[in-house]
Structure formats: C-alpha cells, structure tokens
Amino acid sequence: MTESAPSNGRNSVPCMTCPLRAKPAFKDKSDDEIRFIQSMKIEHRHRPAGADIIHPGQEDAELYTLFSGWAFRYQLLPDGRRQILNFLLPGDLVGLQASLLSAAQHGIEALTEVELCVFPRKRVWDLFVHMPAMAYEVAWLGSREESLIDQNLTSVGQRNAGERIAALVISLYRRAETLGLVSESSFRFPLSQQQLADALGLSLVHTSKTWSRLRKAGLFTTSEGRLTLLNPRLTSRMALLYEREVAPRPLI
Amino acid sequence: MTESAPSNGRNSVPCMTCPLRAKPAFKDKSDDEIRFIQSMKIEHRHRPAGADIIHPGQEDAELYTLFSGWAFRYQLLPDGRRQILNFLLPGDLVGLQASLLSAAQHGIEALTEVELCVFPRKRVWDLFVHMPAMAYEVAWLGSREESLIDQNLTSVGQRNAGERIAALVISLYRRAETLGLVSESSFRFPLSQQQLADALGLSLVHTSKTWSRLRKAGLFTTSEGRLTLLNPRLTSRMALLYEREVAPRPLI
DNA sequence: CGTGTTCTTGATGCCTTTCAAAAAGGGTGG
DNA sequence: CCACCCTTTTTGAAAGGCATCAAGAACACG
Numbered sequence: 342m343t344e345s346a347p348s349n350g351r352n353s354v355p356c357m358t359c360p361l362r363a364k365p366a367f368k369d370k371s372d373d374e375i376r377f378i379q380s381m382k383i384e385h386r387h388r389p390a391g392a393d394i395i396h397p398g399q400e401d402a403e404l405y406t407l408f409s410g411w412a413f414r415y416q417l418l419p420d421g422r423r424q425i426l427n428f429l430l431p432g433d434l435v436g437l438q439a440s441l442l443s444a445a446q447h448g449i450e451a452l453t454e455v456e457l458c459v460f461p462r463k464r465v466w467d468l469f470v471h472m473p474a475m476a477y478e479v480a481w482l483g484s485r486e487e488s489l490i491d492q493n494l495t496s497v498g499q500r501n502a503g504e505r506i507a508a509l510v511i512s513l514y515r516r517a518e519t520l521g522l523v524s525e526s527s528f529r530f531p532l533s534q535q536q537l538a539d540a541l542g543l544s545l546v547h548t549s550k551t552w553s554r555l556r557k558a559g560l561f562t563t564s565e566g567r568l569t570l571l572n573p574r575l576t577s578r579m580a581l582l583y584e585r586e587v588a589p590r591p592l593i
Numbered sequence: 594m595t596e597s598a599p600s601n602g603r604n605s606v607p608c609m610t611c612p613l614r615a616k617p618a619f620k621d622k623s624d625d626e627i628r629f630i631q632s633m634k635i636e637h638r639h640r641p642a643g644a645d646i647i648h649p650g651q652e653d654a655e656l657y658t659l660f661s662g663w664a665f666r667y668q669l670l671p672d673g674r675r676q677i678l679n680f681l682l683p684g685d686l687v688g689l690q691a692s693l694l695s696a697a698q699h700g701i702e703a704l705t706e707v708e709l710c711v712f713p714r715k716r717v718w719d720l721f722v723h724m725p726a727m728a729y730e731v732a733w734l735g736s737r738e739e740s741l742i743d744q745n746l747t748s749v750g751q752r753n754a755g756e757r758i759a760a761l762v763i764s765l766y767r768r769a770e771t772l773g774l775v776s777e778s779s780f781r782f783p784l785s786q787q788q789l790a791d792a793l794g795l796s797l798v799h800t801s802k803t804w805s806r807l808r809k810a811g812l813f814t815t816s817e818g819r820l821t822l823l824n825p826r827l828t829s830r831m832a833l834l835y836e837r838e839v840a841p842r843p844l845i
Numbered sequence: 846c847g848t849g850t851t852c853t854t855g856a857t858g859c860c861t862t863t864c865a866a867a868a869a870g871g872g873t874g875g
Numbered sequence: 876c877c878a879c880c881c882t883t884t885t886t887g888a889a890a891g892g893c894a895t896c897a898a899g900a901a902c903a904c905g
Contacts, residue, residue: 416747418833424747441729441736446836447743469725469732477693477721480732484693487739491699494746495668495676498794501860534884542750544862549885551861581670584698754893786852796894801853803893 353385354408354458359592361408361432366519367592377472378593384459388451390531395439395449402439403462406593407431410455411531415539416447425540427489428452430516432592434482440465441483453531460593478591485590492584497542500581502551505541507580510561514570530568555579605637606660606710611844613660613684618771619844629724630845636711640703642783647691647701654691655714658845659683662707663783667791668699677792679741680704682768684844686734692717693735705783712845730843737842744836749794752833754803757793760832762813766822782820807831 356379361367370378385408388394394412395402412429426447429435439445440462469476496508517528532540538548556562560576562569570576577583608631613619622630637660640646646664647654664681678699681687691697692714721728748760769780784792790800808814812828814821822828829835 414743416743418747418751419835420833422751424750426743426746438736438739441733442740446740466729469721469729473721473725473728476725476728476732477718480721480728480735481693483732483735483739484690487690487735487742488694488698490739490742490746491666491668491678494678494742494749495670497746497750498676498791499670499674533882539750545883546863546885547861549883553885581672583671785850797851798853798895799893801851805853 354456355379356382356458361520362592364432364519364521366432366589368589370591374472374475377475381460381464381468382458383461386457386459388455388457390451390453390455392451392455393448394451394455394457395436395445395447397445397448399439399445400443401462402436402445404437404440404460404465405435406458406460407433407435408456408458411452412449412455413452413536413540414447414449423539424542425536427486427493428513428540430513431520431522432590434479434486434593437479437483437486452536453529475591475593479593482591482593485587493540502541502543502547503555504580505543506537506548506551506555507560507576508582509537509541510568510570511573511577511580511582514568514573525569526571526573527567527569529566530563531566606708607631608634608710613772614844616684616771616773618684618841620841622843626724626727629727633712633716633720634710635713638709638711640707640709642703642705642707644703644707645700646703646707646709647688647697647699649697649700651691651697652695653714654688654697656689656692656712656717657687658710658712659685659687660708660710663704664701664707665704665788665792666699666701675791676794677788679738679745680765680792682765683772683774684842686731686738686845689731689735689738704788705781727843727845731845734843734845737839745792754793754795754799755807756832757795758789758800758803758807759812759828760834761789761793762820762822763825763829763832763834766820766825777821778823778825779819779821781818782815783818 356375357372359375362370394405397417407429409431412435414426414429416424416426418424429449435449435457436445438447439449465479468479492508492512496505500508513530514523514528517523522528534549534552535545537552538545541548543551558575560570560572560579562571608627609624614622646657649669659681661683664687666678666681668676668678670676681701687701687709688697690699691701717731720731744760744764748757752760765782766775766780769775774780786801786804787797789804790797793800795803810827812822812824812831814823
C-alpha cells in the first residue's frame, strides 16, 4: 500500500495555469504569489488509492496541497479501532498539523488515486519570514480545518445515526459543489461503508442499515461510485444543518 | 451572564513577570518577545463563571490568552443540543479560530471565574508582518488545539462511556500537571455533570451512572470541586490512552 | 430554612452493537 | 466467457449499552 507511483516532473502542472484556481471555492491570487507558490513546489506526486500519505507518528512529513482525488485523516486506538477525523478534497492543505507539530498524531490515507503538490516542510518557515500574507492564509486554512473537525465532533457527539449520515452527505455535497465536481445533483462518492462507519463513529452493520433506510426514504441514491442527492431539503433538515456558506478560501 | 466584571488596569499583570511563564508547560521566550507581547496586550479582564467569552456567530471576537481559570468551547445544534468541543486551561490561546475566520462557528464560555489577557484582533495581522517567529508559534498553537480536538473526536466516536470518562480525566490531569495545578494527585475539577455529558456525547443520566461506577472502581474520587486520581495506571489503561508527552509550548 | 439547582438511582424501551451468514461485486486465471 | 476467490454489502436475530422518564436526595444560596 505504500509503493510510490512514478511522479511527473516538477513542472507538469504549472501553478500559474492551475485548473483548480478557477473554481469558485478559491480566492484570486496575484501573479507574484502564484510564482512564489510555484517556487516552493518541488514535486507533483501521484499516489494510488489506499496509499499512506502521512503515517501515524511520522516526524518528517512534508506539506501538500491535494490537487486531485480524495483522502482522509484518521487516528487509531491501540486496539485497532479507527476514527476518520475528516475528509480532504481537492485544494485542501494536507499535513499542516504534522508539519508544524513535527510528529503526526494522525495518519492520512489516499481514498482514491490522488495527485499531490509537494512543498518541503522547511519552506513553511520561509513562508512566515518572507510572505506574511501567505503565512496568514496558511493559518487561516488551519483554522478552517479545525472548524470542519468541530462539526464532525458535534455530529458524532450529538446526532443519531440517520442525522449523522445526512449531515455527512450534505457537507460533502456542498464542498464538492464549490469545486465544480457536482453535475445534475450527482458527484463521485468513493467511500466504502467501513470508511463511512469509521467517520461516523458507528458500526459497519448499523451504517449499512441506516444508509439503505435513507436511500429508501428518497434522500439520495448511489450507483457506480456516485451519489445523487435527490432531496436536499429533506436531507439537510434531517441533518439539522444550516451552516452559513463559507467564503472563498486561499489555494496554496 | 454577560455583564462584565471590573477589569484591572492594563499593567496589572506585567507579561515580563507573568507567573505562568515559569511553568514547565511553556517555552522560554526572549525579553524582546515578551515586550512585544506586552505591547499587544490591551487589557487584563476578569469574567465570572458562566460568562460568554465569545458567543456563537460573533464577528469581531478578540484574541485572548487564558491567564487563570477554565473555559470551554462549544457548538450548538438548532434544537438546542450542545457539544463541548474542548476545554481551555491557563496559558491556552482563546479565540484564534474566531479571530482568523472572522465569524465564530462556536461559542466560548467561562467555566470558572477567569482572567483573560486581551489582544486586539487587528494586531494578529501585525504579528504576521513584524514577528514571523511568533506568528509561527500562533499557528503552532492552532495546530495543537486541532490535535486536542482530534483526540476528543476519536474518543466520542470510538470509546464507550467508561473509556471516554477515563480518557477525559487522564487528559485533563496531565494538562493540569504541566501547569503546576496538581498536588498530591489532586486538582481542581469544576465541571458539572451536564458539562461532562455534553463533552462526552452522553446523556446526563448515563454520565452520572458511569462516573460513579468508575469512582467505586477506585479510579478517582471527587470532593469539594477537586478530583483526586487514585489509580492513574488503571485509568489510562481503561482509556486506551498512551499519547506521547507534548513538548513545551509557546505562551503568547 | 425555604427554594431552585445539581446529583443520584430505579425502571423501561429503543438505538446500536455484536454475531452470523447469505448475497453481491470485482478481479484473475484458465 | 466462465469458474474461482476475495472483498464489500446486505439482512436477520439476539443482546446490551445508552437514552428517556420519573422522582427522591443532596447541595447551594439568599
């Protein structure tokens, strides 16, 4: 699960013409800033689904931006139980916590095949010294991730099984939407039921039963690894989720 | 709950002689840095137990360092359910997420009477421009808080009631210990059972029953708002908690 | 010493877990 | 293209953990 796929050359995806930047999720950046980002990027790396991006306890984790694909952050208990902490979608910063704390308390795994923009962790410090505006944005992205985890914690602590599933589906749907990944209410949904269960803090069996109950209730359908949200109103009502829309975020 | 207690003057607690700094929890700082912190601090504020420090949705939250007392961060669902996200102890930065994202998705409430060092949020930006080392430390503290929430999420998602309580007690004990708040295995423990329940994602009744079961099992005792950890080994074994000790952290 | 809050305890029911096994996919080699 | 194996998903049945309801006990406060 850890062998590395061959990676393209450094400039295979120039930041200046990065297709992600055009998405509504992201703030505009000046050419100067984009050039600086380009200068920090040392590799464009491909990894297969299931690959470890950061393994638990790793001390020299690099900083990444997820260019394409999905990943997730997780934590293990000594007896093997796993909690999925949050999901990472294109444009998300990967490994900031590990970079700053210099000993990952968590692992990060590729959920699908992914492409990663690789930044050496040492340059994070340069960023703070030379590009305070971008350092501020990095901190901002860190706070945004914390905010996502807050919501997951609230979900797992307070919502029942059906509400948790509804909240997760809505929240992933909205994130995918700002990335232009949704068409006709449908988007790629690569989670296995075991991964769903680990994210929701539920057992596999109960996740499966509740999942199919919500499908039969007409909230959404799945086929060929895609999810179609049939009844967004009902789903967000069941999720008790009325969060305000987030402003465009920086893309590093 | 929101009336403000009279606050002392600006220099009532000079940063240069801040008693917190001597605690093992914190890194040493240069006199220059401490003077800079002093120059950012505009107020030393007292608030009573139960006071709102940041209310949900607030857009102009200041940045604080908790000087004394306990607080907690929480999130509400529209139907009134409350999840306590994490607890704040002396030396913790309060309101960083709210300052950066400029719209608090959460609330922060004083659990006991507290003293707060107040920093205007606008100066956070100055910090990034003029004191990159301290900006880096602020980001570091943000990541540390995220790491604490990761652990709470893992607890609520994967541990049963007894394990959750054990994990919470151990984790608060260790934090109090690095602050010099523990003597003879005992420290102030100001949480009500309702607050415990909201932090653990359990009902009040079940929290009470499990809590007293663990007391009867000899893990710990409580009296007069203090908790005494009688059997740390058993407690941390029950909690499945073997986290490595954290390095000293910056105190802003 | 009354009154409101917090804590405790018992009883009941349901949501969720666990155990078990069948069904459905997915990939590989013949 | 089909047989075969392995993983993932689904379903059923039983047990248990946790929530809810209810009310008494302990505690704090003016």
